[in-house]
Amino acid sequence: MIKKITKTLMIGSSLVLSNSLSFAEAQAPALKMSGFTSIIALCGDQSVKSNGKGGTDPSFAVGASDFRLTVGGKSAGDFGYKYVINFKTIPGQDPLVNRNYVEFDSNDIGSIQIGVVKGVDDSMTVDTYGIMGGTGGVDNGSAFNLINEAEGVINGVTLIGSTDTATKINWFSPTVAIGENLGSLQIGLSYTPNTSHNGKGARDNSQSGKSKFGNETNIYSKDGIVSPFGLKNVVYGITYKNTFGGYALTLSAIGVSEHSRAVVTNKSTGAKRTIALQRTGSYQLSAMLSAGQWDYTAAWLDNKKSRLNASDITTSPDNKIVSVSSLLSQNANLGNSGTAWNVGTRYSFGAYQAAVGYFRTDRKTDATQKATMDAICTTLDFKALEGLKFFGEVNYIRTKTNKSQLAAAQTFYENIAQGQQAIGNNAGTVLILGTKVSF
DSSP states (O other): OHHHHHHHHHHHHHHHHHHHOOGGGOEEEEEEEEEEEEEEEEEEEESOOOTTOOOOOOEEEEEEEEEEEEEEEEOSSSOEEEEEEEEEOOTTOSOSEEEEEEEEEETTTEEEEEEEOOOHHHHSOOSGGGGOOTTOTTSSSSGGGTSOOOTTOOOSSSOTTOOTTOEEEEEEOOOEEOSTTSOEEEEEEEEEEETTOOTTOOOOTTSOOSOOTTSOOSSSOTTSSSOOEEEEEEEEEEEEEEEETTEEEEEEEEEEEEEEEEEEEETTTOOEEEEEBOOEEEEEEEEEEEETTEEEEEEEEEOTTTTOBSSOOOOOTTSOEEOGGGGSOTTGGGSOSOEEEEEEEEEEETTEEEEEEEEEEEEESSSSOEEEEEEEEEEEEEEEETTEEEEEEEEEEEEEOOHHHHHHHHHHHHHTTOOOOOOOSEEEEEEEEEEEEEO
């Protein structure tokens, strides 16, 4: 199936090139620059102050920062092409170049992207995270830089199996009207051969590549020490849009499928072998309704048993084997990879935007026990001038786990001499103030 999809996309590109290109009248490629940076001050308080996250004194950070170069041209017809390179300009972050891809656009076949780029699950999803201001709340935001997260909890916004910026090919269909006043549909597909591959890396499906992007750290170690990966990853999405009576409705469905893998290491010899995990089959349903100055969102996500160990593979008694499930509690294979839902609203008035969102995640860490998260996020953004924004954000986060998961995590940290304390039940509040300059 993957070969057919790839072949179809390649043929489509060739047809557009042959039928739409008019070199005599083509618009020469032109360079455009864009970017932003956000500087934040943040402080907070929580019940568990381990791992260097104690105290209520404020700290400063670069919340997010990007610089993008886009070189694009166009034929006399409808064929467009561009080269995009994006620099992640946060000091100390790796990699510096986090996106590098080419894109071809045509009314006939839609849009094709090839290279280091995010997939359709990133651009076609509508959920509460998408309307949050500030730094973004509990997913890509800065709240967890201060809050200790209980072991085994999932954040609940990103699907397990999401490939981030692993090397891939995307296809977005043209938007098609399905009837008079019945709205429109668009579909999208992403194919990633190996979710651990990034850039010029050599092909090696026997182990996870050097890149952590596209490797799952959600139910394993958050710092990427243990990172399963996927082969033949396919992400498929569909979006429906309609406007009626002053309302705008968007519905989205995203699914992920792949062959999931992990690497087991013998601590004595250093020998590694690849094991199969349970296949990824996660999905997300989301909706957004806009009415005047108000936006309302809701989403449901189910990871099923995606990238979970297929059997109860644990650290051997003599600690010679470190497996992907070393961080998980016993019988983790009888649990799941988590479900999540969120709801939110945003109100725009003048130069201000205020948003509030509630996020809930549930995960069975074995046949009976759970790890959960509840989060309430509020943001207020003020557009002072064109390209200048000031914002405030308050996050209340409560995470809970169980004794089995806590003990498994502590044993793992001790075995790898990480000097890290396993986190049990915890609750805390984070206040973030910042400014964003963009162009």
